Amino acid sequence: MAEEKESAEAMISEIHKQITDAFDVFDHEFNKTVDVREVGTIIRSLGCCPSEGELHDLLAEIEEEEPTGYIRFEKFLPTMTKVLMERRYRPIPEDVLLRAFEVLDQEKKGHLEPEELTKYMSEEGEPFTQEEMEEMLSAAVDPDKNVILYKDYVGMMTVEDN
Amino acid sequence: MGCGISLDNDYSLIKKTERAMKAAVLIQRWYRQYVARMEVRRRCTWTIFQSIEYAGEQDQIKLQNFFTYLMDHFTPTNSNQRDLIAHIFTEDEIYKETELEKYFDHESIELPESYTGPHIDFPLTAAHAAALVEAFRHKQQLHARYVLQLLHETLKHLKLLPNINRVCTCFCEEITICGDLHGQLDDLLLIFYKNGLPSVEKPYIFNGDYVDRGKNSIEILLILFAFLLVYPNEVHMNRGNHEDYIVNLRYGFTKEVMQKYKMHGRKIHKLLQIVFSWMPLATVIDQKVLITHGGISDTTDLDIIAKVDRHKYVSVLRPPKKKKRHNMAEALSIRGGLTSEGDIQTTNMDSRPSLRRLSLTSTPCYSPGTRKRSPHDISKKVRRSVEEELEKCRRQVGFSEPYEDGKFSLSFSESDSESFEVCESDNAEWKQIVDILWSDPMHQEGCVPNAVRGGGCYYGPDVTEKVLSRHNIQLLIRSHECKQDGYEFCHNRKVLTIFSASNYYELGSNRGAYVKLGPDLIPHLVQYQVSRTTRKLTMKQRVSRVERSALRALREQLFSHKSDLISVFEKYDKNKTGRISLNDWATVVESVLHLGLPWRVLRSQLVQSAPEGLLEYHAWFDDLAIEQPTTEHVHQSLLETLYRNRSNLETIFRIIDSDNSGLVSFEEFCQTWKLLSSHLNMEISNEAISDLARSIDFNKDGSIDINEFLEAFRLVDKIHYTEREGSLLLTTPGDLL
Numbered sequence: 001m002a003e004e005k006e007s008a009e010a011m012i013s014e015i016h017k018q019i020t021d022a023f024d025v026f027d028h029e030f031n032k033t034v035d036v037r038e039v040g041t042i043i044r045s046l047g048c049c050p051s052e053g054e055l056h057d058l059l060a061e062i063e064e065e066e067p068t069g070y071i072r073f074e075k076f077l078p079t080m081t082k083v084l085m086e087r088r089y090r091p092i093p094e095d096v097l098l099r100a101f102e103v104l105d106q107e108k109k110g111h112l113e114p115e116e117l118t119k120y121m122s123e124e125g126e127p128f129t130q131e132e133m134e135e136m137l138s139a140a141v142d143p144d145k146n147v148i149l150y151k152d153y154v155g156m157m158t159v160e161d162n
Numbered sequence: 163m164g165c166g167i168s169l170d171n172d173y174s175l176i177k178k179t180e181r182a183m184k185a186a187v188l189i190q191r192w193y194r195q196y197v198a199r200m201e202v203r204r205r206c207t208w209t210i211f212q213s214i215e216y217a218g219e220q221d222q223i224k225l226q227n228f229f230t231y232l233m234d235h236f237t238p239t240n241s242n243q244r245d246l247i248a249h250i251f252t253e254d255e256i257y258k259e260t261e262l263e264k265y266f267d268h269e270s271i272e273l274p275e276s277y278t279g280p281h282i283d284f285p286l287t288a289a290h291a292a293a294l295v296e297a298f299r300h301k302q303q304l305h306a307r308y309v310l311q312l313l314h315e316t317l318k319h320l321k322l323l324p325n326i327n328r329v330c331t332c333f334c335e336e337i338t339i340c341g342d343l344h345g346q347l348d349d350l351l352l353i354f355y356k357n358g359l360p361s362v363e364k365p366y367i368f369n370g371d372y373v374d375r376g377k378n379s380i381e382i383l384l385i386l387f388a389f390l391l392v393y394p395n396e397v398h399m400n401r402g403n404h405e406d407y408i409v410n411l412r413y414g415f416t417k418e419v420m421q422k423y424k425m426h427g428r429k430i431h432k433l434l435q436i437v438f439s440w441m442p443l444a445t446v447i448d449q450k451v452l453i454t455h456g457g458i459s460d461t462t463d464l465d466i467i468a469k470v471d472r473h474k475y476v477s478v479l480r481p482p483k484k485k486k487r488h489n490m491a492e493a494l495s496i497r498g499g500l501t502s503e504g505d506i507q508t509t510n511m512d513s514r515p516s517l518r519r520l521s522l523t524s525t526p527c528y529s530p531g532t533r534k535r536s537p538h539d540i541s542k543k544v545r546r547s548v549e550e551e552l553e554k555c556r557r558q559v560g561f562s563e564p565y566e567d568g569k570f571s572l573s574f575s576e577s578d579s580e581s582f583e584v585c586e587s588d589n590a591e592w593k594q595i596v597d598i599l600w601s602d603p604m605h606q607e608g609c610v611p612n613a614v615r616g617g618g619c620y621y622g623p624d625v626t627e628k629v630l631s632r633h634n635i636q637l638l639i640r641s642h643e644c645k646q647d648g649y650e651f652c653h654n655r656k657v658l659t660i661f662s663a664s665n666y667y668e669l670g671s672n673r674g675a676y677v678k679l680g681p682d683l684i685p686h687l688v689q690y691q692v693s694r695t696t697r698k699l700t701m702k703q704r705v706s707r708v709e710r711s712a713l714r715a716l717r718e719q720l721f722s723h724k725s726d727l728i729s730v731f732e733k734y735d736k737n738k739t740g741r742i743s744l745n746d747w748a749t750v751v752e753s754v755l756h757l758g759l760p761w762r763v764l765r766s767q768l769v770q771s772a773p774e775g776l777l778e779y780h781a782w783f784d785d786l787a788i789e790q791p792t793t794e795h796v797h798q799s800l801l802e803t804l805y806r807n808r809s810n811l812e813t814i815f816r817i818i819d820s821d822n823s824g825l826v827s828f829e830e831f832c833q834t835w836k837l838l839s840s841h842l843n844m845e846i847s848n849e850a851i852s853d854l855a856r857s858i859d860f861n862k863d864g865s866i867d868i869n870e871f872l873e874a875f876r877l878v879d880k881i882h883y884t885e886r887e888g889s890l891l892l893t894t895p896g897d898l899l
Contacts, residue, residue, distance in 0.1 A: 120182065
């Protein structure tokens with residue numbers, strides 16, 4: 001019983017250190033605060049994959065009553081610890097991602113035209129900005145065939161996540 | 163998303179659309195996380211580079227500490243040692259005007275028939291200057307004769323200039339201001355291409371750090387000096403902290419000049435020292451905009467700065483020279499040091515040789531990891547550690563008496579005491595100059611010594627406010643720090659950092675920028691990046707490339723601390739399993755390296771595999787290992803120490819190698835290494851040192867080629883790196899190399 005408690009404590013301590021390290025990367029003024037616009041990046045860097053909507057809700061928990069534009073570590077740590085302990089916003093497995101692309105490929109061509117992907121990404125769901133769209137296309141579009149071979153693309157991108 | 167009103171037909175349509183929307187959200191979610199992780203990698207990479215860059219600057223401090231230690235405690239016991247010390251501490255002489263002409267005589271240098279480089283003539287014309295630009299673009303080299311002549315003319319011109327250039331925008335549309343160039347000729351060429359060459363209609367101000375690190379420092383200087391002479395009213399150059407021969411010894415400019423000009427290199431180098439000392443310290447536009455290389459401190463006073471004899475400060479890292487020095491005792495008054503908040507211990511002005519002790523602001527054990535903590539914390543710690551360090555040195559050489567302020571016994575004749583005194587006003591003046599060339603802004607309020615660089619201060623927004631309003635100035639433009647976007651505002655937009663060397667750390671690491679000011683004095687910024695390929699790279703490729711470079715540098719650091727790391731790992735691995743948890747790994751690495759890096763965030767890039775969250779640390783080092791082929795029999799920790807201190811060693815060697823032959827004798831190497839290692843608290847037997855020296859003497863002729871010695875580390879690392887690239891780092895076919 002005591003052993004279990006010890007390992008739970010060790011785990012929490014480990015999580016705290018991870019959160020601190022990630023937070024520090026963005027703490028430019030060394031005063032344990034980060035710009036609220038960077039919080040999404042921090043949360044995602046800790047392995048979570050929230051949608052914009054979920055992120056928004058999370059922020060509401062972390063922000064001050066009167067939003068100052070800054071997020072304090074004292075508020076960030078407990079919320080984030082809970083998120084990690086509860087394993088919320090898990091990353092998306094490769095096969096699920098692939099199926100999502102297949103859904104978009106309504107004609108079952110095995111690839112997507114750039115215009116198709118652009119339409120979906122910029123108009124549906126939680127739309128991309130122009131910058132995000134351009135960046136995605138730059139890596140996703142096969143330069144020779146000028147289409148998105150999504151199976152290859154997903155395979156290439158997920159190698160990065162070890 | 164408007165769907166039809168009727169039910170059945172549209173039901174499947176609705177379902178389809180719903181599914182499409184869900185799929186889109188999923189992909190967007192995933193992609194945004196991917197981008198976020200790229201961003202963090204990019205930030206970390208930046209932090210790594212900065213940490214290591216400042217580690218290099220800290221090395222400089224260590225070197226100064228070492229010299230101070232030698233001066234204080236070392237008694238040469240034989241003539242060889244005396245020669246060595248004399249070499250290290252020989253003061254350069256101030257040349258009289260007539261001597262200058264004679265020594266730097268360019269007329270006697272013949273232009274060989276085979277010379278195909280550019281020709282210049284005096285008085286210099288715009289055509290000459292433009293021709294130089296073209297010639298250097300085509301990788302030609304200006305002959306030593308012309309170089310000396312040009313430097314001579316430049317010196318004549320610089321001597322006429324005040325310490326603070328006063329410029330006005332009334333005669334032109336806009337003034338262009340450029341920051342650090344650091345020998346990166348491509349950036350200067352790009353600026354001229356985008357913005358136009360300097361001319362009567364196109365005034366320029368260059369804000370220092372023209373040399374070191376990049377490969378074309380001398381070319382940049384020659385181009386800028388040429389334009390300075392052709393357009394004396396439109397082109398202005400400020401001195402930077404790298405316009406300093408001591409800094410140049412370490413950071414590559416000296417080496418560049420010697421390599422390019424061989425036998426004439428010495429003369430060019432010496433003349434450059436004088437030229438640097440005559441460069442103005444600041445420029446003011448319309449009495450409203452102050453431009454200086456580093457910045458300010460809370461004591462900055464432009465009136466004082468305007469009155470100093472700036473050429474006394476040949477190197478800003480040493481106190482001002484008083485007169486020609488010959489013997490060693492006088493030479494000892496070079497207290498290579500920078501004040502700690504203007505803190506000067508008072509001495510008793512009685513008969514005993516006394517010295518105003520100028521303490522260094524930092525210590526060898528203090529690392530750039532402190533960047534992650536506030537400058538206030540650093541300052542407090544530094545003062546404590548300086549005392550500790552001094553105590554250690556004293557104990558080591560067996561001084562049992564307590565150290566009395568300002569007094570100490572030297573084994574040299576005490577009659578040479580007069581030259582030791584550096585009076586208080588000199589110090590205050592010196593501090594003014596160091597501060598404007600070396601300081602950095604910080605976010606917090608206040609003004610604390612810049613312990614990371616070892617010179618100047620960190621100044622807060624309140625200091626900026628105070629100093630600027632005292633002088634009726636509305637904007638401070640400075641350089642000195644690399645910025646990702648090439649520029650950065652801070653302190654309520656009262657301070658603008660402008661940095662003009664793009665891809666400074668690595669291809670893709672940062673953009674360069676310059677700023678244009680018109681009569682309205684509103685800054686217009688122009689950014690650029692030298693590279694044909696970076697524009698076509700995806701974000702992933704850009705990040706990966708820079709990251710690889712940073713990680714390589716980081717692995718070097720890890721390797722060079724292997725023994726320490728292993729011994730601490732073993733402390734955590736009590737059951738001797740050979741494994742350690744990843745959490746402990748991060749704790750240990752930070753405690754040994756003191757780089758202040760987010761190790762847990764970096765872990766996935768540094769640790770290949772850790773089944774069940776446990777790392778086999780011996781195997782991990784094998785992955786990191788950099789092998790030195792010829793020194794297998796040398797003790798591992800000695801090798802590491804050597805590796806860690808290679809910058810310092812290189813600098814010392816270059817000082818010793820007074821004829822610039824690139825060779826140091828066996829004897830000199832052993833002496834130097836012995837001195838350095840005793841300062842570093844390493845116990846080395848004479849045998850071990852000789853062994854080491856012998857193994858480095860590759861051609862066994864009793865002398866050690868400096869370049870070979872250093873190349874051995876670089877070369878091997880490169881070989882290792884290409885072999886390992888496939889396995890250790892996550893490269894994909896899509897990556898450009």
